[in-house]
Amino acid sequence: MIKEIKSIPLATFLSQLGHEPTARKGTRLWYKSPLRQEQASSFKVETTLNCWYDFGLGRGGNIIDLAAEMYQLTDVRYLMRCIADSCPVPLVQTVAPSYPQRHSAPSMERFEVVPLEHRALVAYLQERGIPAHIATAHCKEAHYCVNGRFYFAVAFENVSGGWELRNRYFKGCRGRKDISYLPWARDGPSTECAVFEGFIDYLSALTLGIISGADAIILNSVVNVNKAVPYLNGYADINCYLDNDTAGRTSLAELTAIYGSTMIDRSILYSEFNDLNEFLVTQSFTKNILSNENK
Known part of the structure; x- marks a missing residue:
């Protein structure tokens, strides 16, 4: 199972999470890091080896290593499920149902959406030029737990009931990726x-x-x-x-x-x-x- 998951192109996985390359140089794709906020593009994907490296963090690896960084998890089976939920590749879809039921839970537990009020999240959007009255009128606030740690993010709903999530340190999606x-x-x-x-x-x-x-x-x-x-x-x-x-x-x-x-x-x-x-x-x-x- 791990071999199949590792064969998923990193570019496909990143694209499903909303990250697109800013440049291509030969077999290398360059991104703004999905693990942190940055202006330049210092996150590299080597397509032939299907591996990544974040020069700002000094860390890299395969798709499971990347998921571990993004979701802050260490359970490999759990991470594989997270990847399968995010990346609708036929090969992965056949893998996902084979896990025991205890591993089928979403990567984000105790997920709750409330009105946007947290000052840190409103400030984050204000730093992006969005005034508070527009932010609070059109966005929500998500609270969730990952591996026993609690997080919060700006939440924006899609037509499939999924949520786009953003804060200063994370860009991702809860549920199905959609418009x-x-x-x-x-x-x-x-x-x-x-x-x-x-x-x-x-x-x-x-x-x-x-x-x-x-x-x-x-x-x-x-x-x-x-x-x-x-x-x-x-x-x-x-x-x-x-x-x-x-x-x-x-x-x-x-x-x-x-x-x-x-x-x-x-x-x-x-x-x-x-x-x-x-x-x-x-x-x-x-x-x-x-x-x-x-x-």
């Missing part, structure tokens, strides 16, 4: 839909006030782009706020091939930045500097 669909529904059906890669970009758009009156779809990973298609049918305009990287451009091309001129690339707004949130943070930083200079 989030948010109808505007204030003055009847909308003719417009905005598409984002992650919910932080969606919150950024709300902060900037650029999607008023439009429905929204958050992919939560570019691998979910095909799942968005049934929801996008029928819109007169589809505004794409995807990342300015290879994965984002590929997703835009796939959607444009289906919807043609209905698909509008809005990334020109933040063409000098990787994504909409990075643009927002820079804008907020500049405004704060100007405000302080005028005092």
Whole structure:
């Protein structure tokens, strides 16, 4: 069983958790570390060996080693179940049911979702340029236990009842990975839909006030782009706020091939930045500097 799990491509596993490479150099993929917050990309995946190394932490290994770091677990069977739950690869799906029932519990125990109130989580989103009133109106707060230790994170629900989880030190998902669909529904059906890669970009758009009156779809990973298609049918305009990287451009091309001129690339707004949130943070930083200079 371990051999089959280890054969899962690390890039596939990371993609299912919402992490896409920022660069490819030969057989090496470079990421912003999934284990910590960073601006540069210092997390490497060697695709031929299917191994990883985080230069910031000075640690690396195989897919099970990575899961151990991400979920803070040491039980190998339990980690294999975590990987199987996160990565819908047919080979893994045949492995997962063979575990004894006691190993079928989710990796996160005592999972509870409450209104977003924790000051540390609100502060984290504020550091990302999201004001408290938008954060608390659109996000929840998740509390959970992993291996006897308690954690909390900002939570954002998807259409399958899963939760995207974020805090300063962790980026992951509880439950099935899927898109989030948010109808505007204030003055009847909308003719417009905005598409984002992650919910932080969606919150950024709300902060900037650029999607008023439009429905929204958050992919939560570019691998979910095909799942968005049934929801996008029928819109007169589809505004794409995807990342300015290879994965984002590929997703835009796939959607444009289906919807043609209905698909509008809005990334020109933040063409000098990787994504909409990075643009927002820079804008907020500049405004704060100007405000302080005028005092």
